[in-house]
Amino acid sequence: MTLIEDTRARLGAVGAWLPSAPLAPPPDVERAATRRLADAGYRSIWSGEGPGSREVLAHFGDLLASVPDVVLGTGIANVWSRPGRTAEKGGATLAHAHPGRFVLGIGIGHAFQATKYGADYRPLEQMRGYLSEMDATAAESPPAIAFPRVLAAIGPRMLELARDHADGAHPFAQPVSHTPYAREILGPDKLLIPQQAVVPGTREDARAHVRRSVAQLREHRAQAYLAGWERLGYTRADIDGPSDRFVDDLVLWGDGKTIAERLGELLDAGADHVLLTPYAASFDSIVDLLADLAPEVTR
Template identity: 80%
Template sequence: MTLIEDTRARLGAVGAWLPSAPLQPPPDVERAATRRLADAGYRSVWSGEGPGSREVFAHFGDLLAAVPDVVLGTGIANVWARRGVTAYKGGATLARAHPGRLVLGVGVGHAFQAAKLGEDYRPIDRMRAYLSEMDTAADESPSPVAFTRVLAAVGPRMLELARDHADGAHPFAQPVSHTPYARGILGPDMLLIPQQTVLLGSREDARESVRRRIAQLREYAVTAYLAGWKRLGYTDADIAGPSDEFVDDLVLWGDAPTIAKRVGEVLDAGADHVLLTPSATTFESTVDELLELAPAVVR
């Protein structure tokens, strides 16, 4: 069995993607939440690395040791936080300590993160050089235990990079319709692990959630997700509305059986593993909603 095949089997159909705030939640709270999600049947739990958050390799070392029967994924380890050689060594260290339980998602972040370091934001060039640095480190010091590497990829060039120089892609904040688009570029063999927002509620609740998200993206001048939506055919008017079609594509909303059906649509469209993130306002409410959904969505 290849590494990708083994990862696909370990991941199963559905995982959880948890937001993180600056140095929050407290480690004991997150350990307990991860344990509860694993017990509820989620096969993986992911979280990322953003402004003020914990350093992802130290963070995941703690979680992997505390919850020994779930796959953990970085969504994402930010390239602006460390050199590629350090990312490789961090992944190799965790993989050797916890074989088969790490998916290393790597992403180029956003322009405001590069600007804080005085760096130009050229995402494709930066990611290609970063992966090359990781690969050189791997050639010089091969890891005794292989680990899976996926890229935060939305647009066609980053998806091609994920296909040619990684094990697949982890698209974030994209509609359901992005999944067949991404699968078409990745081909049948690479991993495709999209994050999808879910909401136990009405379309109007989902519409308000979308409005809040768009306001946050504009506050930080994050353009990649907006560009991804437009690439799929959504207009400025669809996004500004937001239109019913756009809301229904971006958010899996409704009751638990309806959301479970929508998750099935994402899998049928080409996803290997779907990561669910409730549109909630706190870490605790995010976990509670995932636990409420589990009997319907976990496969």
């Protein structure tokens, strides 16, 4: 069995994507949440890192040791947080200690993050160089246990990079229509692990959350998301409205049964493993909603 085949088997259909773990709450809060979601049936738990969050590789070392029967994935480990050689060795260390239970998701982030580190923002070129540094490190010190790496890829060129120099892609905040688009570029032999927003409520509930999300992306000038949506055929009016069509494609909303049916559409369209994130005001609320959805979506 290849690494990708083994990873698909371990991941199953559905996982959970949680916000980056903040520094303030005690770590046992997230240990308990990870345990709860694993017990509920989610086959993987993912989170990343951002301003004020824990360093994700050290954090995952704690979680992997504390919850020994679930796969964990970084969504994402930001390239501005560590050199490529450190990401490779960190991933290899976790994979060696916890075989088959770690997926390294990496991403180039946004222009404002590059500016913070005094760098220009050339995402494709910088991501390619980062992967080359990881490859060179792995060649010098081959990992004892192979582990998959997936890229935060939305547009065609980053998806091609994920296809040619990684084990697949982990798209974030994309409409359902992005999944067949990404699968066509990746081909059948790479992992496709999209994060998917869910709202256990009405379309108007979902619309309110989409409106806030769009405003935040514009505030942070996260152009990759906005450009990606337009590439898929959504107009500025669709996005800023937001239109029914855009809301219905960006968010799985409704009751648990309806959300599970829409989740099936993503899997049928080519996703290997879908990571669900409810829109909610707090970390605890997100975990509660995921636990409530589990009986329908993890069957």
